[in-house]
Amino acid sequence: MTGAEPITSLQNPHVKRLVRLRQRREREAEGVILIEGARELARAVQAGIRPRALYSCPALYSPEAADLGPTLPGERFELSRAAFEKVSGRENPDGLLGVADQPPARLPDPAPDAVMVVLHGLEKPGNVGAILRTADAAGAAGVLVLGRGADPYGPNVIRSSQGSVFQLPVAVLDEAPALDWLSGHGFTTVACTPDAPRTYWDADLGGRVALLLGPEHAGLPQAWRQTGEAVSIPMHPGSGADSLNVATAAALVLFECARQRRPQVTGGPA
Numbered sequence: 001m002t003g004a005e006p007i008t009s010l011q012n013p014h015v016k017r018l019v020r021l022r023q024r025r026e027r028e029a030e031g032v033i034l035i036e037g038a039r040e041l042a043r044a045v046q047a048g049i050r051p052r053a054l055y056s057c058p059a060l061y062s063p064e065a066a067d068l069g070p071t072l073p074g075e076r077f078e079l080s081r082a083a084f085e086k087v088s089g090r091e092n093p094d095g096l097l098g099v100a101d102q103p104p105a106r107l108p109d110p111a112p113d114a115v116m117v118v119l120h121g122l123e124k125p126g127n128v129g130a131i132l133r134t135a136d137a138a139g140a141a142g143v144l145v146l147g148r149g150a151d152p153y154g155p156n157v158i159r160s161s162q163g164s165v166f167q168l169p170v171a172v173l174d175e176a177p178a179l180d181w182l183s184g185h186g187f188t189t190v191a192c193t194p195d196a197p198r199t200y201w202d203a204d205l206g207g208r209v210a211l212l213l214g215p216e217h218a219g220l221p222q223a224w225r226q227t228g229e230a231v232s233i234p235m236h237p238g239s240g241a242d243s244l245n246v247a248t249a250a251a252l253v254l255f256e257c258a259r260q261r262r263p264q265v266t267g268g269p270a
Helices: 013-020 024-030 038-046 063-071 081-087 125-137 155-161 175-184 246-260
Strands: 032-036 053-056 075-078 096-101 115-120 142-146 170-173 188-192 209-213 229-231
Touching: 013 081, 024 032, 032 038, 032 155, 038 063, 038 096, 053 063, 053 081, 063 096, 115 125, 115 175, 115 246, 125 142, 125 155, 125 246, 142 175, 170 175, 188 246, 209 246
Parallel strands: 053 075, 115 142, 115 209, 142 170, 188 209, 188 229
Antiparallel strands: 032 096, 053 096
16 A cells, blocks of 8 residues: 555554454454564564564654664555554554464474473463563573463564564464473473472473473462472572562573583683
8 A cells, every 4th residue: 555545544444453453362363463563573574474464653653663664574554643553552652563474383393402481371471471582582492382371472472572472483282282292302391380399500401491381370280290390499588479470480490591501611721
């Protein structure tokens, strides 16, 4: 629609569809995802995801969006400020929103020292997105999402991950196939749970390791705790806290995995 008049009506079919697509069932029915924001769209395109359609509002452009917008693929539609704010999921949108095909599930070809993150029943998009971002930063091989937790490609997860969801192999699996894949590739499972007697910094996290994380209110199911080892994060004796936010816990253990994989320097000055 290059050169066409901007869409201004909030009753326009494009506007109505984008509002519907904020719901998971509507995205799944169409097999698409929403990608909002210049940074997130840039990372999606870098990962080979090409938007089918791009919706823009130059009046809302951030400097990054103004530079990126003209370079993005997809059929283009310009929206008025009011129309874009209607379809946006953000308080301060930057004027770019794309609709792309749902990425296929991806499983890595794991290296001998690969770290996988397994999310069991996590429902808060902010936590899932933060874990994806941390997993990317810490060099994890991929993320498995079990069951019907938060949609890893939901708009709020994409935003919280700042596009890292597109950089990692991510797969939504049922429990049995996930466990079969992990055991078939020789992963040691490590359940992160507050009542484990061994602290995460005392555990051997070398080799192929799968970190198991469950929701804060319920934790991991007993069956998953018993699949391998378990580690905890010790609380200060004077603290009233008995656990940490799951995204914070994931960050600590992921970077301990990274620390244990540092090249070991031997020897000294001659």
